Amino acid sequence: MTGIPVFPQAQQAQIIRAHQRDLYHVSLLREQAENTFRSWLGTRTLTRWDKEFDLLIKLVYYGLTTGRATQTLGEEYTDIWQRTTTVPPSRLTRAALVLLPSLPAYILTRFVNMSSVSAQSPMLAAVLKGLPIALETLTELNLAVFYIRGVYYDVLKRLLRVRHLSSLPENPHTRPPSYSLLGVLIIVRLLYRLKVFLQSKPSTVAEKRGKQVASSRETYLDDRPVSQMLDTVDPESEPAKPAEEDERTMLDVASLPPAIRASRTCTLCLEERTDTCSTECGHLFCWSCIVGWGREKAECPLCRQSLNLTRLLPIYNL
Template sequence: MSLLLPSFPFAQQAQIIRSNQRDLFQVSSLREQTENVLRAWLGTRWLSRWDKEIEFIVKAGYYSLTIGRGTQTLGEEYTGIWLHSSHNDRRPSPQLRAAMILLPTLPPYIAARWGSSLPQSSMLRRIPSFIEILSEINLAIFYLRGTYYTLGRRVLGLHYISSIPENPNSRPPSYSLLGILIGVRLIYRLINFLRSGNSTTEKSDNQNGKQIVDGTQETYIDDISVSSLLSAPSPEDQPPLPAEEDQRTALDVAQIPEDQRAGRSCTLCLEERTASTATECGHLFCWNCIVGWGREKAECPLCRQSLKLTRLLPVYNL
């Protein structure tokens, strides 16, 4: 009598989607807690400067401690699914697991960190858009057929099996409509792209403040191109400016006694304030520090009162 080994069914679409959503929630929660600790230790300015590295480390760390060790992620454990290789019908090898960690984390980090420094005409700047389109095509196929949720798993040939037996009396939900809608959106984007390519001309339109540069239409604001404004580094990413070089104060900082200068520190960056700014509740911070904080949390970092960036008041004599 031969021994029959148990077989596991393929994971259903709903299981894969819930697993991915739960993993995204866990990564987001882990990143928020990490940022809170680093903000308390090193200040908002340091956190803004290295936010891309923090995001990469958090994502890589989460998947290294789960997929890298050959175990389930929290989302996979929640839905009862396991990764399986389509090539050898076994669990992923260490090489595949390493690729699974790096593919969704390393390319986005490289594009976010150095993509804006590439020239506008460089083909490398179009790679993130190309990958985004491929990911949407893969997602549309997933909603229609339900096998590979991400582009990386499709490339590596990794699918999910379920530890929950199929119920022959129930019909799993269908997500085909979502796949059709994504396909319609992709067709619409393709039509717009073809139309814009056919309508591109080599003349300038000075009345509307537009010029043609390298075959593409460039918009200018006060003789400054919009692309240069968008690619300019954020003030929050710049190194701290010495208080003596602060151009946004009417004080001669060098003449202020040392004991008084010690009371001019910003509680966010822990350095002497530059471009002093007051909140509605009366607390003083560096302009870049409080703006960076306000974009993440709409509350004063000291008293937790509601914070509105439009209500910040620059102070030139403090």
């Protein structure tokens, strides 16, 4: 009577390749979904809900794989499986693996107003500001331990004790590659960062005092600090405005016939153009729409000619 087969632990190379493959498939899914939703909703709407869209893509990908206790495409590519001891992760563990990597960060960036938190509780604001740095350091430390020990690629799986088993039998005649040197180099880099941080602490106090003195000498114009007036504004962050409120046109938009107004539609946001500008190839778009597009693809969305954002021409009579 043969016994129950015992599967070996997944090798480091398998886990690393699976992780890289998952990142590739998530980015590919996001790109294809963006192209589809951009043609339906327009660039402006897609940019406004960019964080929600990114969260949705990750939840869909990992929810349909890890959430259903099946392999991700990366794990399938390298023939590895997630296991807690010798059994598949429970429903609660799988839910944590799907939600915790993305949902808390989304809630923190979307719903937490740092200015109001700073006014109410400076200590809590300092903790929230230092949290990303602490998580990044913890992630790098965990990665160094993974390269040395060979298990638990990310922090969450280490906390939940989720390992990877391989369905491929071990070859006794080959020796798996070692990544211990990478782990040592990461630890050396973390120690160097710690040294720089400890050395820069006294100087930061002096810098804060200098900033307080500089702020007391701030120049105001109509009760507004000049430094705020000189700050650059990201056009994508500005909310969409009706064409009647467009101050950068010489046209009386409200008096135009409906047929003419219908011809003023921006092909990116599918709304009536505001802050109209022309590309070098002569196509017209909203300023914020074409800037958002050009930062992702340096080509005209209509004719695919090369696009240079510094050569956009404002139009005041179209």
